[in-house]
Amino acid sequence: MSDTQTLIENRPPSVAGLFLERVSATPDADAYRYPVPPASGQGPDDWKSLSWAQAAERVYAIAAGLIELGVQPEQRVALASATRIEWILADLGIMCAGAATTTIYPQTNADESAYILADSGSRVLIAENAEQLAKAQEKRAELPDLTHVVVIDAEGVETGDWVLSLAELESRGAARLEKEPTLVKDRVGAITKDQLATLIYTSGTTGRPKGVRLPHDNWSYMAKAIAATGLLGPDDVQYLWLPLAHVFGKVLTSGHIEVGHITAVDGRVDKIIENLPVVQPTYMAAVPRIFEKVYNGVAAKARAGGPAKYKIFQWAAGVAREYAKVTQDNFRRTGTHSAPFGLAAKHKVADALVYSKLREAFGGRLRACVSGSVALAPEIGYFFAGAGIHILEGYGLTESSAASFVNPGEAYRTGTVGKPLPGTEVRIAEDGEILLRGPGIMEGYHGLPEKTAEVLEPDGWFHTGDIGELSPDGYLRITDRKKDLFKTSGGKYIAPTEVEGAFKSVCPYVSNILVHGADRNFCTALIALDEASIMQWAKENGLEGKSYAEVVAAPATVEMVEGYVQQLNAGLQRWQTIKKFRLLPRDLDVEHGEITPSLKLKRPVVEREYQHLLDEMYAGAREA
Template identity: 90%
Template sequence: MSDTQTLIENRPPSVAALFLERVAATPDAEAYRYPVPPASGQGPDDWKSLSWGEAAQRVYAIAAGLIELGVRPEERVALASSTRVEWILADLGIMCAGGATTTVYPQTNADESAFILSDSESRVLIAEDAAQLAKAVEKRGELPALIKVVVIDPAGVETNDWVMTLAELEQRGAAYLDEHPELIKERVGAITSDQLATLIYTSGTTGRPKGVRLPHDNWAYMAKAIAATGLISGEDVQYLWLPLAHVFGKVLTSGQIEVGHVTAVDGRVDKIIDNLPVVQPTYMAAVPRIFEKVYNGVAAKAREGGPAKYKIFQWAAEVAREYAKASQDNFRRTGTAAVPFGLAAKHKVADALVYSKLREAFGGRLRACVSGASALAPEIGYFFAGAGIHILEGYGLTETSAASFVNPGEAYRTGTVGKPLPGTEVRIAEDGEILLRGPGVMQGYHQQPEKTTEVLESDGWFHTGDIGELSPDGYLRITDRKKDLIKTSGGKYVAPAEVEGQFKAVCPYVSNILVHGADRNYCTALIALDEIAIVQWAKENGLEGKSYAEIVAAPQTVEMVDGYVRQLNEGLQRWQTIKKFRLLPRDLDVEHGEITPSLKLKRPVVEREYRHLIDEMYAGSREA
């Protein structure tokens, strides 16, 4: 048996047990950094630290406080908060109490929050602030199982017999621990690997979300398997901003506990650019939309600098892509990333002019980024790879505890999601669907056995709903969601995500794009533009002072986008080409339910909302 297999097979039953081991091994080492905004509201944040020992004090107090409230093993404690250090401490506290965390996105409205709290039969809600508390108060009559709400940020909150603050919970827990000093060790020692640890509700595109049941063993396996890839070490500094209510954010906390590195936690997306030079991370996980925004921002800035500067950027971007493709191809063939001398010389010049500044903006120490949740356009991936920002695409689902595949360090291949994590099996079904089996796969959907049997076979194979192909040496490439594949009325199949990704690499102003064409005789697109980038473009094209809606309605904007659509079409098969498009009057967003909190497109919602524009694009065609 290999060392990796031994590491994974001898895993403890829970991450709670791993946490106790980590605290005992390195109590004084730094565990978490978190920002404290200045009291005046002006100026930079002050970053504070918690050692593993200090984090444990708070985690154990939260756990004991929940036990004192009556939370029993596997009973649910809901967590409705943005990404912040208290989210991690509370989640670990819930697990150390033997309870199970129900994650709730802070953007979730009162109706859906109430459904999740009710369906999960959550006993306690840990709410971030007064706004999250208000949703529970509004729906209190529908939540008979909910005995207490604990509020993290007490500003504007009145406590009573139903509402308490996190500080109060910790105080009560610390006092309870004084009376029962062995409590946490006993609770954690009693956790079995098949005991429920987390209930994550998938943001379904239709109907109510389904609760995905993830037992303690899923997270213990993930912790060991991530460490076994060698992608992270105890010397790393991770910048964690992803929503922790999402499985991708949550899994990053497991790997950290196993290796013991520092994690800087701040979920404010508008602070990413400010935080990177301060945190100086060595690795960071993100969704493709972030890399697209950075790419578009850099391109827009270069354009602002005048034609000469923009020409240099375009040349450097092309060199980066050429360099990345050549080095990855050579690595695949020979095991070294060498490139031809002439290309290396051009790359050196481009590095001095463009890439070095980009790396500085990421903090200057970034070894790798992990990208997941949806596909990254390969042309954008190659650009960053050539600029020295290595984006390792990974793949997984809520139902597989997030990480099933990840690209191996130096041997990563842009456009693929890499190889399976140690211990995970994969096969491709006859229709191209990816099937997965392993210790990361869920137990099933909460209280929905019929939905579970639709996707989970009795021998453990999980049907992902994604279409993909495996290379002879085991790299997986995702081509599309099975249900998203478009079949035109001419019988041709189109993978919309592939076309959408190519357009994002071509057009620096796009924010979101939806390709439509199922049962139609040609493909069309709904396009939303990035507000910051398009407002800047508008200033230079006679549209200064206009609103976003006015800019996208202007003929010169439509003409500009049309040029990029024609450029896209040149690289597509005839049946994939976009014959018509419409610009949307506003960008898609989470609040309108058009994209998920992890920034995935909800196609049915967008198509319903803009049905009139879709119908307009097919009006007068032979099928209309």
């Protein structure tokens, strides 16, 4: 048995147990860094640190406080908050009490929040602020199981029997621990690997979300498997801003505990650009939309600098892509990232002019980024790779505890999601569907045995619903969602995300795109433009002073996007080409239910909302 197998097979039953081990091993090492805004509201944030021992003191107080409120093992405690240090401490406190965390996105409306609270049977809700508390108060009559709400930021909140602040909960917990010092350690010691740890509700494109039951063993396995990849070491600094209500963000907290590096936590997406030079991370996980926005922003900035500057950027972007493709190919064949002399010389010049500035914007120390949730357009991946920002794509689902595949360090291959984590098995079904089996797979859907049976076979194989192909040496490439594949009336199958990704890599102004064409005789697209970059373009093209909606409706804008559509079509098969498109009057967003909080497109919602534009594009067209 290899060292890796031993490490994974001898894992403890819970991440709560791993947390206790970590605190014991490195009590004085920095565990977390988090921002504290200045009292005046002006100027930069002050970043504070928590050692593992200091974090444990708060975690144990939260755990004991929950026990004091009557929370029993496996009972659910819901957490409705943005990503912040208290989210992690509360989640660990819930697990150390032997209870299970129900995650709720702060953007979730009152109706859906109430559904999740009721369906999960959550006994306590830890709410970020008055806004999150108000949702529970509005629906209190529908939530008989909810005995208490604990508020993190209790400013302006009236506390009482039903509502208490996080500070009060910790105070009660500390008092209980004085009387029973081993209370939390005893609860952790009693946790079994099959005990429920987390209930994450998937945001379905239709109907109510399903609760995915993830036992303690899933997270314990993930922690050990992430450590076994060797991608992270104890000296790393991770910047964590992803939503922790999402499985991708949540899994990073397990890996962090096992490896013991520093994690800087701040979920304010609008602060990412400002935080990167301060945090100076060596490692960061993100979703493709962030890399697309950075790429589009850099391209727009170069364009705004005049024709000469933009020409240099375009040349450097081409060199980056060529360099990444050549060096990755050479590494595959020879084990070295070598490039021919001429290309290496061009790369050195481009590095001085463009790439070095880009790396500085990421804090200057970034060793690797992991990208997941949806596919990253390969051309954008190659651009960043050539610029020295290595994006390792990974793959997983809520049902597989997020991390099933990841690209292996230096041997990463852009356009693939890498190899399975140690201990995870993969099989490609006859219809191309990816099947997974291993310790990361969920127990099932909460209270939905029929839905569970649809995707989880008795022998443990899980049907992902994604289509993919494996290379002879085990790298997986995702081609599409099984349900998203469509067939034209001419009988040709089309993977829309492939076309959408290709468009994102040629058009620097796109934010979201939906390719449509099921049972039609040609493909069309609904395109939403990125507000910041298109308004900058508008300023330079005689449309200054116009609103976003006016800019996207302007003939000059449509003509400009038409040029990028033609560029896209030049690289596609005839039946994949976009014959017509419409620009949307606003960007797609979470609030309108068009994208999920993890920035995945909800196709049926968008198609339903903009059915009139789709009908318009096919009006008068001969349907086969």
